Amino acid sequence: MSGNGISLTAGGVACLCAFGAGYWVAPRELLDNEVVHRGFFRTDTRKVLSATVESLRLDNKLLVFSYKGAADVQVTRSRWIIFEGRQQLRVPAVVNYYIDLSKLSMANVAFDEQAKLVTVKLPPLEMGDVAFQPENATTINGGLLTFSEDEVEELRKLNYANARRAMIKQAQGKGLIDVAKNNARTNIQTYFEIPLRIAGQSDVKVIAAFEGKEKI
Template sequence: MADVLKRHGAIIAVALLILMVGAAMLVGWQRYDRDYVVSVEEDGSAVTKIIAEKISGASALRVSQLNGTVQSTAQDVRGFGWLKSDQVVKMPYRVDYYIDLSGLTARDLEWNAQTRTLIVNAPDVMPDMPNVDESRRTLVRTGGLFVTREAGEELSRKVSAHAQARAAASARSPERMAQAREYGRAALVKLMAAPLAAAGQGDARVIVTFPTERRSKEQWDVTTPINEVLANKRQGR
């Protein structure tokens, strides 16, 4: 009996291994088909189409947007140093700033009854990945004695990467982050206005703090978590 169970167990293990390998191969093929296989019409010509897409929910609040134009440059050297080429491109970009509210809990909301003040200890504002619009390029200048197809592709790739990096650095600069936090502060004050009004505290003051500010801010007076305030308000009605 033990030998039979052992043989059955071995068969099940082998079957599971085959299923796992098959699933991995299927996922690998799907990724390869998505990224590298060219979709064509019946006559063999390539076609513009959506290959893959996915929609998902989000709990982030967009509070501001940075718009600008970036100039990006790239160089390429081939043929043992004989074939040198370069490219300069100008194109617009956009960076959105968000506050992730998914981690905001009642512990992050404090109520000072004496001053009728709600303190919101918010997560920091974060910039999204830059959206560089290469379809709206205003300048494309490529130089070189002879620019091969491979060199042109490499220049285009480098220009895009450099533009992304430069836009991201600008978006994360202290000046831009400070401006985004002010917009974020105003957005959260507006967001908190509705629940405060519903609790009968429509004239209360709202103070929004971010992590960099809380490191140096002086301690507030003894406060009450906002969930207790709202619970007490409901019980008193």
């Protein structure tokens, strides 16, 4: 046998010995259990849920619905009995509804492994400020006082205060709140379902619900 052959054979034996030693030293039982009982691709559902919660918290506020309406108001002022000014105002506005995702935590999420059910308790529904669209407003002034620009401005301020109250009352209507809450539930359920499906947990159902009765 040549010197090269002896060298190769010795090298092969050395590799086999090293492999055998490595296999013996490696945590064979732990590795076998991992493969047999968990599988390489099994996903921890709670880790997926926790990651989803953290991702949503970073988004802060979630816009769930926008109501577009209009307020019709009028105001009248008088001075020295004989002088009067009046103003009619119709102004469109938008009111947004949110849920504050920074208030969401794993304490709001429950997982029933047997039922394959995730329940999410949503933060309260919140209503944003009234966003008027004065560029699309219609204003009608009347009376002697409206010949004064200062009086017209005062009437305008009073009318916008009334318009704000009118829009808030509209936006707090049960029908609009029901729509906003339904959108919030649907959005949050989808946000949880997508990562679960990606992780191979498509058989897990998600139900999102508001807790108690919220007043906004």
